[in-house]
Amino acid sequence: MQIKKDALNFILGVSGEVYPNEFGGMLREENDIITEVLIIPGTTFGDSFTSTPLYMLPIDFSIAGSIHSHPNSSFSPSREDLVFFGKTGKVHLIARYPYRDINDVAAYSKTGKRIPLHVIDK
Numbered sequence: 001m002q003i004k005k006d007a008l009n010f011i012l013g014v015s016g017e018v019y020p021n022e023f024g025g026m027l028r029e030e031n032d033i034i035t036e037v038l039i040i041p042g043t044t045f046g047d048s049f050t051s052t053p054l055y056m057l058p059i060d061f062s063i064a065g066s067i068h069s070h071p072n073s074s075f076s077p078s079r080e081d082l083v084f085f086g087k088t089g090k091v092h093l094i095a096r097y098p099y100r101d102i103n104d105v106a107a108y109s110k111t112g113k114r115i116p117l118h119v120i121d122k
């Protein structure tokens with residue numbers, strides 16, 4: 001999986017801004033490249049990510065998956081994360097504190113398997 005530098009910087013920036021709360025959003029992709037992060041109306045920062053109201057998701061086939069931050073610096077998806085991953089999209093990112101760069105972002109498949117993530121600069 002690849003992610004555009006702009007999208008990565010957005011994730012790191014917003015995650016840092018809402019720290020110590022949790023940031024959550026959805027990912028848009030084109031040809032296996034994550035291009036954009038969508039913030040879902042009704043998402044409550046600071047609550048568990050599973051509070052994201054799925055009914056608010058736009059019917060949009062370019063939704064690739066989700067992103068949320070872990071202010072506790074852990075990369076491991078929680079049980080609730082894994083349930084959520086299974087329901088929505090094929091790639092899920094976890095950004096961990098301190099949100100410095102690509103090394104603080106991990107990508108997981110629908111089943112919670114870690115997958116490689118590369119930044120592209122265009």
Ligand SMILES: [Zn+2]
Binds near residue numbers: 068069070077078094
């Ligand atoms: Zn989580």
